[in-house]
């Protein structure tokens with residue numbers, strides 16, 4: 407068995423690849439790029455947790471491991487197995503059409519029921535109105551679970567202390583000088599940081615736009631949540647897991663070991679704690695803010711929201727102790743959230759397929775986005791228009807069933823000092 411992952415040195419990787427190519431290895435296990443392993447007699451490809459966004463590589467060479475796997479399986483004439491409790495809509499739609507085979511595993515391990523999920527509307531919650539992250543219902547549930555000797559996982563997909571710094575006078579957010587996003591306050595490092603380009607500065611005393619003092623820190627990140635939980639539950643140990651606390655090599659394993667041994671009763675963190683963890687003593691999972699994914703300018707925002715709630719919910723109810731899940735939301739009527747709370751993937755998939763069909767989005771049409779970026783705004787815009795022109799000519803000449811939208815400024819117009827325009831091809 408060869409295990410391929412991104413922490414291998416070039417020498418180690420080379421050694422593994424030679425072993426694989428020589429046919430001396432029968433099984434290759436690995437992350438995204440393992441799909442290119444030079445297996446001489448391929449017999450089967452399995453992609454587990456196929457919904458994981460990390461299967462898409464966002465840097466050159468850009469590829470999606472699931473699509474590469476499908477092509478490779480076709481070329482080699484071998485089966486491809488995609489596994490997921492919350493499949494992406496592309497393979498689901500193929501299975502619905504009979505192009506792929508759907509195999510359902512409707513029962514959990516040891517026939518345990520799925521944990522009951524309660525949706526909590528926090529719009530009028532007295533704690534949340536005063537700026538707290540944990541509302542009354544979740545706080546009570548935590549108290550009950552902890553006093554009964556259970557453990558608690560709190561999930562919040564926002565790191566830092568406050569995700570936005572706003573000026574009270576002019577109403578503008580304090581932006582990164584290199585990117586069009588607001589800076590996040592990190593209290594433990596006494597700095598404001600950009601989560602896109604790692605720009606770092608001392609917390610500003612006054613608004614950079616209008617010069618007035620009185621900046622406000624808005625919203626809750628994992629650091630602020632940790633502080634709130636420690637203040638509310640001083641008798642219990644709390645561990646935060648996000649990319650800020652887990653920088654040191656080995657810190658990840660240490661944190662999980664402390665939670666497993668029971669030294670830590672409350673584990674809180676970002677998507678790092680959403681997947682795969684198995685702790686039988688966890689009797690309560692709290693999704694602190696189910697809406698963080700919902701408002702992203704992403705055609706998969708609803709799908710991601712559903713997947714996230716379903717995955718986080720799966721962290722409890724893993725032993726005879728049972729478990730429950732509380733999901734806090736300010737948009738409790740959103741179908742993606744309501745259906746996730748009811749564990750109803752099939753209805754969600756049908757609802758979202760209908761939306762995608764109306765929006766002419768995947769899996770009904772192919773989408774490609776071209777981003778043109780330059781340090782000079784004018785240059786990026788001119789180049790984007792030139793590309794659109796030549797594409798329009800090509801589409802006309804070939805009489806191709808392709809729609810071309812744009813160019814337009816990208817949703818994050820400035821990123822890492824680059825000005826960005828994008829155009830969209832639908833085919």
Ligand SMILES: [Zn+2]
Nearest residue numbers: 573576613616
């Ligand atoms: Zn201002």
Ligand SMILES: [Zn+2]
Nearest residue numbers: 582585600603
């Ligand atoms: Zn930045």
